[in-house]
Amino acid sequence: MNISCLIVEDEPLARNLLTEYVKKIPYLQLIKACSNPLEAIEFLRNNTVDLLFLDVQMPEITGITLLKILQKKPLVILTTAYSEYALEGYELDVMDYLLKPITFERFLKAVEKASQRLGSNEPVAEKLLVEKTVVPEAEPTYIFVKDGTKLVKIRLKDILYVEGLKDYVTIHTKAQKVVSLQRLKMLEEQLPAHIFVRIHNSYIVSIEAIDAIYKEKVQIGSHYLPISDTYRKTFREFIEKNHIGE
Numbered sequence: 001m002n003i004s005c006l007i008v009e010d011e012p013l014a015r016n017l018l019t020e021y022v023k024k025i026p027y028l029q030l031i032k033a034c035s036n037p038l039e040a041i042e043f044l045r046n047n048t049v050d051l052l053f054l055d056v057q058m059p060e061i062t063g064i065t066l067l068k069i070l071q072k073k074p075l076v077i078l079t080t081a082y083s084e085y086a087l088e089g090y091e092l093d094v095m096d097y098l099l100k101p102i103t104f105e106r107f108l109k110a111v112e113k114a115s116q117r118l119g120s121n122e123p124v125a126e127k128l129l130v131e132k133t134v135v136p137e138a139e140p141t142y143i144f145v146k147d148g149t150k151l152v153k154i155r156l157k158d159i160l161y162v163e164g165l166k167d168y169v170t171i172h173t174k175a176q177k178v179v180s181l182q183r184l185k186m187l188e189e190q191l192p193a194h195i196f197v198r199i200h201n202s203y204i205v206s207i208e209a210i211d212a213i214y215k216e217k218v219q220i221g222s223h224y225l226p227i228s229d230t231y232r233k234t235f236r237e238f239i240e241k242n243h244i245g246e
Contacts, residue, residue, distance in 0.1 A: 005051040007033040008040040010058045021107045037066045056080035081144035145180040162204040200228040
């Protein structure tokens, strides 16, 4: 049985990798590879596919939003660098969840699962109710962020603080600075809340990296970052909860 599929991925390198993976599997038929979710929505208005490989973080709208918009959904395999979306994805009845960087072995496993479901006469919704819930992968020790045309791997333990400016963030690590086109709020949602805390409209800091806390600022190495009135109370509560200094 041939399985028609659609790839929706804004990052060229990731899109090309998925395309190559699809070509390696004889029963997969790639109908189209879209570079943005709006293009995919327009295509799916007049076309149907069996399987959708869907990135989560994309311009205009997220993959999760695209899923909520679609009236008739194919089987969906989410692809993303952030494991935090796993639970929401499963609530939307996705087939599987691939955490970047995606290996061919893991890709094949997800495709085989989709093949088995498509080959069954049992309705997808009923199978979802009886199948054992898949436990999302453990919290990652790193994230991938876009830097120009490439994805940069950043270990969470290396992040000192993150600075936001309009549509860009600068991630300050022990060894480098990485500038990425995204809003600070979006990145904040991907960082573990027990490690990183917002202290200002423009700053998120790693609790491990803080050297000293003053009334209106924190010190990280030679840098002094302001604590705004908006975040002062929640920051203090966070510090007390984590017993900093003990």
